[in-house]
Each structure stands twice: as C-alpha cells, then as structure tokens.
Amino acid sequence: MTLMTYDSTSDIAIEVRGLEKTYKTYRKEAGFSGALKSFFHRETVPVQAVKSSSFSIRRGEFVGLLGPNGAGKTTMLKMMTGLIPPTSGTSVAFGSFDTSKRPRDYLRRIGMVMGQRNQLHADLPAVDSFRLSQAIYDIPEERFKSRLETCLALFDIHSKLNIPVRKLSLGERMKMELILAILHEPELLFLDEPTIGLDFNAARQIRAFLADANKNFGITIILTSHYTKDIEELCRRVILINHGTVVYDGALDGLDDRVQGERQFSVTTADPASAKTLLAWVQKNPDHRIMPENMPDDTTVAFAVTSKSVADTTKQLFEVIPPQSVRDLTIGERGLEEVFAEVYRKAGDSGGVRA
Amino acid sequence: MTTDVRPKMAIIRHQTRRSTIMRASVVYFGQCLQAALMYRSSLAIFLAAEAFSYAGFIAFWYKAAQSNPAQHVYSPIGLVVYFVLVSFHHSIQHHAASRDLGSDIRMGKLSYSIIRPFPFLLQTGLRSVAFTFIYSMLLSPLLVGGFLLVPGIWESLSSGFTPDIYWQYPVAITIGLASGWLVRMLVGMLAFDMAQIWGPDTFFIALYYAGSGAMFPIDLLPVWALNIAKWTPMYYMVGFPVLTLMGRIPAATFGQEAIRGVVVTMLTFAGMYAMWRRGIKQFEAIGI
Ligand SMILES: Nc1ncnc2c1ncn2[C@@H]1O[C@H](COP(=O)(O)OP(=O)(O)O)[C@@H](O)[C@H]1O
Ligand SMILES: [Mg+2]
Numbered sequence: 001m002t003l004m005t006y007d008s009t010s011d012i013a014i015e016v017r018g019l020e021k022t023y024k025t026y027r028k029e030a031g032f033s034g035a036l037k038s039f040f041h042r043e044t045v046p047v048q049a050v051k052s053s054s055f056s057i058r059r060g061e062f063v064g065l066l067g068p069n070g071a072g073k074t075t076m077l078k079m080m081t082g083l084i085p086p087t088s089g090t091s092v093a094f095g096s097f098d099t100s101k102r103p104r105d106y107l108r109r110i111g112m113v114m115g116q117r118n119q120l121h122a123d124l125p126a127v128d129s130f131r132l133s134q135a136i137y138d139i140p141e142e143r144f145k146s147r148l149e150t151c152l153a154l155f156d157i158h159s160k161l162n163i164p165v166r167k168l169s170l171g172e173r174m175k176m177e178l179i180l181a182i183l184h185e186p187e188l189l190f191l192d193e194p195t196i197g198l199d200f201n202a203a204r205q206i207r208a209f210l211a212d213a214n215k216n217f218g219i220t221i222i223l224t225s226h227y228t229k230d231i232e233e234l235c236r237r238v239i240l241i242n243h244g245t246v247v248y249d250g251a252l253d254g255l256d257d258r259v260q261g262e263r264q265f266s267v268t269t270a271d272p273a274s275a276k277t278l279l280a281w282v283q284k285n286p287d288h289r290i291m292p293e294n295m296p297d298d299t300t301v302a303f304a305v306t307s308k309s310v311a312d313t314t315k316q317l318f319e320v321i322p323p324q325s326v327r328d329l330t331i332g333e334r335g336l337e338e339v340f341a342e343v344y345r346k347a348g349d350s351g352g353v354r355a
Numbered sequence: 356m357t358t359d360v361r362p363k364m365a366i367i368r369h370q371t372r373r374s375t376i377m378r379a380s381v382v383y384f385g386q387c388l389q390a391a392l393m394y395r396s397s398l399a400i401f402l403a404a405e406a407f408s409y410a411g412f413i414a415f416w417y418k419a420a421q422s423n424p425a426q427h428v429y430s431p432i433g434l435v436v437y438f439v440l441v442s443f444h445h446s447i448q449h450h451a452a453s454r455d456l457g458s459d460i461r462m463g464k465l466s467y468s469i470i471r472p473f474p475f476l477l478q479t480g481l482r483s484v485a486f487t488f489i490y491s492m493l494l495s496p497l498l499v500g501g502f503l504l505v506p507g508i509w510e511s512l513s514s515g516f517t518p519d520i521y522w523q524y525p526v527a528i529t530i531g532l533a534s535g536w537l538v539r540m541l542v543g544m545l546a547f548d549m550a551q552i553w554g555p556d557t558f559f560i561a562l563y564y565a566g567s568g569a570m571f572p573i574d575l576l577p578v579w580a581l582n583i584a585k586w587t588p589m590y591y592m593v594g595f596p597v598l599t600l601m602g603r604i605p606a607a608t609f610g611q612e613a614i615r616g617v618v619v620t621m622l623t624f625a626g627m628y629a630m631w632r633r634g635i636k637q638f639e640a641i642g643i
Contacts, residue, residue, distance in 0.1 A: 023639055081470045084640050107472040117463040123390050135382040136473045138375045164393075 006105055010095030013188050013220040014080055015056035019089035021075050023047045049075040051244040052089065057222060059187070062214045064235035064252075065224040066340065072244040073224040074114075077190050080222070081112050093188065108137060111186035113177050115193035122166040126176040129165070130183055137184035144183070151179040154209050171202035178206065182213055189213070191223040195230055207233050228340065242344045255339060262304040264291055265313065266330045272298035274325040281320045288313075299327075379473050380481055387485030402446075402493060409442035412570075429572055432511045433601075437572050439508065440597045443498050444528075445569045447490045448535045448592055449483040453559070456543030457552040466640050476540075476631065483536050515602025523609055527596040530616040534588035534623055541627040547634030562587065568594030574603060588623050591616045 027045050028038040050072040057063050065073045078084045080091050082102040091099040097106035113119070120129045134144045152158050155175045160168055165176065174194060181189060191210070195203040211234055213219045225231055231238055231252070238255065240248040248255060269275040275298060282288045282303045293302040305313050310331060318326075391398070413435055420431040429437065456479055459465050468475040502509045542559045545552045564570045566589035573594035576584065584590040595616060598604050604612060 078466075078640055083466055083470055084638060085636065102469065104472045107470055110470065112467070112470060114463075114466070117466060119467045121386065121390065123393050124386060128386050128389070132379065132382050132386060135379040136375070136471060138378075 006109075007094055007096040011058055012095050013057045013059045013061065014091065014093045014099070014222075015095075016076075016080065016091045017054050017089055018052045019050060019054070019076065019079055019091060020048070020052050020087045021050040021072070021079060021084070022087045023049055023075075049244055050079070050086075053241075053244075053246050054089075055239055055246060055249055057220065059220050060214075060218055061237060062210075062221045062235050063223070064231040064238045065222060065241060066226065066228070066231050066238055067224075067241035068226060068344070071241045073241055074192050075244075076241070077112070077192050077222065077224060081110060081190055082106070083112075108184070109187045110190065111181035111184065111188075112190040113174075113181045113192065113194050115174070115191075115196040118165070118173070118177070119180055120165045120173070120176055123164055125162045125164055126168075126180070127161045129176075129180055133180055133183050139184055147183055147185070148179070151182070151209075154212060155179070155205060171198050174198060174202070174206065175209075178209060182217070182219065185217065186219060188220045189222070191221065193225055194223065195225065195227060203227075203229070210234060240340060240343055247346075248343050255343070262289070263307050263310050264293075264302065264304045264330075264332050265317070266293065266300065266302045266328075266332070267317070267326060268328040269299045269301070269321065270325050270327050274321045275299045275301055278317070278321050281316075376473065376477070380477060383473075383478060384481045384485055387482045388489060391486055391489045398489070398493065402497075405442060405446045406497070409438055409445075412442075413438045416571075428575060430511070432507045434572065435505070436508050436512050436601060437597065439498065439501055440512075440600055441569055441593055443491075443494050444531065444593045444596055445567075446494055447487045448532070449486040449490075449539070451486075452479070452483050452536060452539040453543040453552060453556045455479070455482070456540060457546035457556075460543070460546040460634070460638075461550070463640075465638070469635065469638075479540065480536065483539075484532075487532060512601065517602060517606070519606050519609070520600065520602065523599050523604075523613075524596065526613055527591075527599040527616075530613065530620055531591045531593070531596045534616065534620040535592040537620060537623040537627050538588040538592075541623060541630060544627060544630035544634055547630070547638065563589045563592065566590055566594075567592045568597060574598060585612065585615060586619060588619055591619065 023046070025045055025047050026038065026042045028034050028042075053076065065076060067073050075084070079086045080093075080099055082091075082099040085100045093099050093106055094109070097103045099106060120126055121132075130144075130148060133139070134141075139147075152161065157172060157175055160172050160176070165173060168176065178194065181191075194210075195206055198206065207230060210221060210223070214221050214234075221234075223230065223234065235252060237250065238248065238252050239246055267275075267278060269278060275295075278301050279295070282290065282301060287305060287309060289304045291302040291304055293300070295301065314331070416434045416438060417431050420429060420434050459468075459479070465475060468478060502512065538559070542552060542555050545555050549555075566584035566587050567573070568590070569592075573584065573590065574581065584594070595604075595612065599609070
C-alpha cells in the first residue's frame with residue numbers, strides 16, 4: 001500500500017484492520033541452572049500480543065483502550081504510531097498514511113506520551129526540549145509562546161520550566177511530557193498510561209488538561225489506562241481489550257446499560273436453612289443472576305438484578321424468608337471495575353461482544 | 356455517540372522542509388553542547404585520565420627509543436610528538452558512542468525518536484559531533500601549551516611541515532572522524548540483536564588498539580599488517596591524521612590513502628546503514 005498524501009477531508013483519524021502482533025521472546029527457567037541452560041540453548045517462544053483486531057476512530061473522538069496488564073494495549077498503540085510494524089493487518093491514518101511506513105507527514109501530525117518513558121532530555125530543563133520541538137515541527141514563535149503559556153497555566157507549573165528534568169517529581173515530569181506532546185498541535189495524540197503512579201491531584205489535573213486538549217484544540221485522543229477513573233471521566237467511547245482481542249467497542253454508556261445498570265444483592269441469613277430457601281428462589285427466577293460472591297459460606301447469597309426491579313425484588317425477598325432470618329442485607333451498585341471483569345469473563349465464554 | 360470536532364489548528368505547516376531539519380539540527384546540536392557542558396566534573400576527570408595514561412605512554416616510548424636509538428625509525432623526540440598528537444586524536448573520537456546508541460535502542464529513546472519527524476541517525480551524529488567539538492575545544496589549549504612549552508617538540512613537528520598539510524590534514528581528520536563514528540554506530544546497532552553490546556564493543560576496542568596507532572606508532576607495523584589495517588576504519592581514526600600532520604605520508608601516496616579511506620568509510624556506512632534498516636524493521640521496542 002502506498003498511501004502518502006494527506007487527505008484533509010477524511011473523517012477518520014485512524015483505522016486498523018485485522019491488526020496482529022506476535023513478538024519473539026525467550027524462555028528461561030528460574031535460577032542459575034536455568035541461566036546456564038539458556039546460555040547454551042535458547043528456546044524461542046512466540047507471544048501473540050495482539051490478535052486480529054479492527055476498529056476505526058473518527059476525528060475529534062476521545063477513545064479509551066482499556067484492559068488488564070499484558071492485554072496488548074501498548075502494543076496496539078505502538079503499531080498505530082508506527083513504532084513497531086504489525087505482524088499482519090493494516091493501520092491507516094487520516095485515510096492517507098500507512099502508519100507502519102512512518103511517513104513524515106504522518107509523524108508531524110501525531111504526538112505520543114508513554115507513562116513509563118521519557119521524551120524530555122533528562123539533563124536539561126524542559127524548556128530546552130520545548131524549543132527543540134518548536135524547531136522540529138516548525139512552530140511560529142508567537143504561536144509557540146501562547147500555546148506554552150496556556151499549557152503552563154493549566155498545570156500551574158511555570159516555576160519548573162527551567163529546572164533540569166531529572167530533578168522534577170514524577171507528576172511534574174509527566175505534566176511537562178504532556179505539554180511537549182501537544183505543543184506542536186498534533187491532530188492525533190496517543191497516551192499510554194499517562195497517569196500511572198501519580199497521586200490523586202496530579203492525575204486529576206492531567207485529566208482536566210486532556211479534556212481541554214480534546215475539546216478546545218480538537219485533538220483526537222487515544223488513551224490507554226487500567227485506571228477506570230481516567231476512562232470514566234474522559235472517554236465517550238471505550239475499547240476493551242483482553243488477551244489481545246477487542247472484547248467490547250462502544251459507548252461507555254452502552255456498557256452501563258447492559259451491566260452497570262444492575263444492582264447486586266448480598267444477603268446474610270441467620271441460619272443455613274434460610275440461605276438454602278433463598279437460593280432456591282433466586283435460582284428459580286431467570287431475572288436473577290448469581291454472582292461470583294455467592295455462598296462463600298453457608299449463609300451468604302449474592303445475586304444481581306436490573307436496577308428497575310430492585311424494589312420488587314426487595315419486597316419478594318422478605319416474602320420468601322422472614323425478616324428475622326436476615327442478619328444483613330446490602331444492595332450495591334456494581335463498580336466499573338466489576339463491570340469490566342464481567343465483560344472480560346463473558347468474552348472468554350463467547351469469544352467477544354460488540355455494541 | 357461521538358461528535359466530530361474538526362481540528363482547529365491547520366496553521367502549523369504540516370510538511371517537512373529541508374530548512375526545518377537544518378534549523379532543528381542547529382538547535383539540537385546546541386543542546387548537545389549544553390548537555391556535554393553539564394557533565395563538567397566527568398569531563399574534567401576524563402581529560403585528566405587521558406593525560407595521565409598518555410603521559411605514561413610517552414615516558415615509556417621515550418625511554419625505549421633513547422636506550423637503543425639505532426633500532427628506531429622514530430627519534431625519541433619524534434615519538435613524543437607522535438604520542439602527543441595521538442592523545443588528542445584518540446580523545447576526540449567519541450568513544451561512548453556505541454554504548455550510547457545501544458542504550459538508546461534498548462532503553463526507549465529510539466522509540467520516541469523514530470516517531471518524530473527528525474531523523475534519529477542525524478540526531479546521534481550531531482551528538483557525537485558535539486562531544487568531539489567540546490573535547491577538541493578543551494584539549495586544544497593543552498596541546499598548544501605542550502608544543503610551546505616542552506623544548507624540541509615544536510621544532511620536531513614543524514620540520515616535517517609542508518604547505519600540503521594545510522589541505523591534507525582537514526581531509527584526513529574528516530575521514531577519521533566519519534569512519535570512527537560510523538564503525539561505532541555499526542557496533543551499537545548490534546543492540547537490535549543482543550541485550551548488551553559491551554562484548555562486541557570490547558572486541559572492537561581490541562581491533563582499535565591493534566590497527567589505529569593509538570598504542571604504538573602505526574607505521575612500525577610490518578608492511579603486510581599495515582596494509583590490512585589500512586582497509587579498516589581503525590587506521591583512519593588516529594594513525595592517518597597523525598601521520599599526515601607529521602608529514603610521514605609522502606605527498607605522492609596521500610591521495611591514494613585518502614581515496615582508500617573514503618572507500619573504507621563508505622563501506623562502513625553501507626554496513627551500518629544495512630544494519631539500521633534491518634534493525635528498525637524488526638524493532639520490537641521494549642516491553643511496558
Ligand atoms: N518487546 C516485547 N517483546 C516480547 N514480548 C512483549 C514485548 N512487549 C510486550 N510483550 C508481551 O506482549 C503482551 C502485551 O503487552 P503490552 O502490549 O505491553 O500490554 P499492555 O500494555 O496491555 O499491558 C504481554 O504478554 C507482553 O509480555
Ligand atoms: Mg502497557
């Protein structure tokens with residue numbers, strides 16, 4: 001494929017089709033004897049980090065790639081930026097660029113922040129890295145100044161501009177990294193765990209900064225995180241990834257309706273007999289879903305119902321067993337973490353869900 | 356639902372122009388100089404170490420030549436001149452370049468660099484030039500001072516001077532720095548294939564000591580060995596510019612040697628570039 005010229009009319013920021021990545025790694029058994037063995041012979045093991053994945057992201061979207069550690073999020077980002085070539089499949093940006101070829105006109109339009117890696121020159125103050133970026137991306141002086149000023153003000157971090165980067169705290173450094181990544185006004189920004197290891201306040205500031213970048217500068221943002229807070233606050237759309245495959249792709253609200261709309265009942269009864277009666281009733285009704293927390297002992301029954309039927313369920317529950325048999329009752333909203341866990345589990349059963 | 360927000364910043368010129376890369380190179384070069392200057396204590400210790408090791412060398416060779424002058428091609432003072440010049444040329448070759456490149460590849464700097472519209476090889480090249488520049492700026496006064504203060508060495512050096520040296524030396528040092536940088540890049544590129552490159556780097560250093568003239572006057576090698584050395588980049592890193600400065604390369608053969616140096620440099624470049632293309636194609640970046 002030789003797509004090279006920029007198509008400004010394309011609605012699509014980036015589109016991936018059948019993207020796959022298999023890494024080569026080595027296996028080494030634990031301990032010194034393992035090391036000795038691998039000194040003479042290395043067993044190559046392929047790791048399939050991303051399995052055939054397809055999605056497309058439109059301009060102006062703020063998309064969260066979410067998944068547990070090792071799910072393949074970073075690998076997907078790396079292929080989308082052109083950092084590593086895919087084993088198979090395509091990644092095309094702005095309807096114009098084959099990202100694996102790293103066309104320069106594409107690179108000018110993107111920015112990337114990896115929460116674990118430094119782009120800033122560690123021995124020089126951040127302002128020097130900003131100036132270099134200005135030169136590389138040919139940013140006019142006036143525009144550079146006003147843009148930098150806006151960013152510094154958003155983070156209230158003027159005083160750290162002239163301090164060598166390696167003397168900054170993690171949060172301060174991350175803020176500078178983010179400023180560096182958007183100074184050249186990228187149209188597409190990739191963020192890999194930008195809030196990792198940050199305290200509550202710094203993470204909140206960064207979220208505000210990103211929301212602003214998306215809203216006021218129109219930057220398309222693709223963010224990976226395993227913190228649901230980031231995703232909840234920022235992303236209108238989530239792509240859930242587990243074991244290298246897309247298990248859900250759609251609005252966060254859509255995910256809510258299906259799973260988050262449920263309420264979980266946990267009932268602790270005074271005696272095992274009541275628990276048995278209750279469980280029999282729960283199992284009889286198809287609208288009740290037994291939860292993994294069910295029956296850790298003889299007396300706790302856990303099940304979920306849709307939020308609409310909470311009142312009815314509560315009433316019926318006390319008809320099945322008398323109030324004095326109930327020692328404890330909680331009705332809880334299910335957190336996003338649990339929702340995701342549920343989706344991952346379901347995807348494991350059925351091989352994927354799509355909204 | 357998603358909303359389509361058109362990018363509001365078409366003002367930035369989204370095409371790379373040659374002048375942009377030039378300007379970025381100048382800025383980057385300036386920053387490398389600044390960074391090098393920030394390592395001032397390391398620089399000072401580096402210079403002291405180089406001076407110390409070469410002082411020992413010079414004393415040893417001087418004594419050896421004095422003890423049996425008849426057997427030596429070099430006069431005792433000629434050896435002093437040789438090693439004073441060698442110490443300078445040895446020190447300005449950026450010897451950390453392979454390991455720097457190795458750690459860039461392994462530790463993630465390459466990852467960021469290859470997704471910026473600023474060529475990574477240009478960047479590492481500029482960094483090496485900056486180091487060389489700083490070293491020569493700091494070493495030159497020492498060199499000049501040595502030549503002016505130690506009796507006899509200036510006379511010995513200048514007796515071999517011909518007007519040709521004024522164009523020959525710039526040619527020789529350019530070939531020397533280019534081939535030196537390229538061969539170190541070539542070694543550094545091995546980081547695409549192995550976790551640590553100090554093994555190959557040490558191997559390279561062994562070849563460097565054998566074939567560059569950094570340890571002994573290179574033209575004392577038997578003719579066959581010298582001819583082999585002249586087909587490696589090592590010879591051009593130190594021996595070639597130093598012999599040129601001392602007027603020990605006859606004007607008639609200089610052109611031939613320079614051409615051979617250019618060929619060796621180009622071959623080294625070709626090898627390095629092939630390894631780069633191959634490496635970057637199968638680059639898996641780093642986990643995390
Ligand atoms: N450079 C690499 N070489 C070999 N295996 C890798 C490399 N990077 C990642 N992996 C493997 O690929 C899988 C996905 O990793 P990654 O994309 O980093 O996941 P995530 O970012 O979702 O935590 C993991 O099993 C990891 O061990
Ligand atoms: Mg990751």
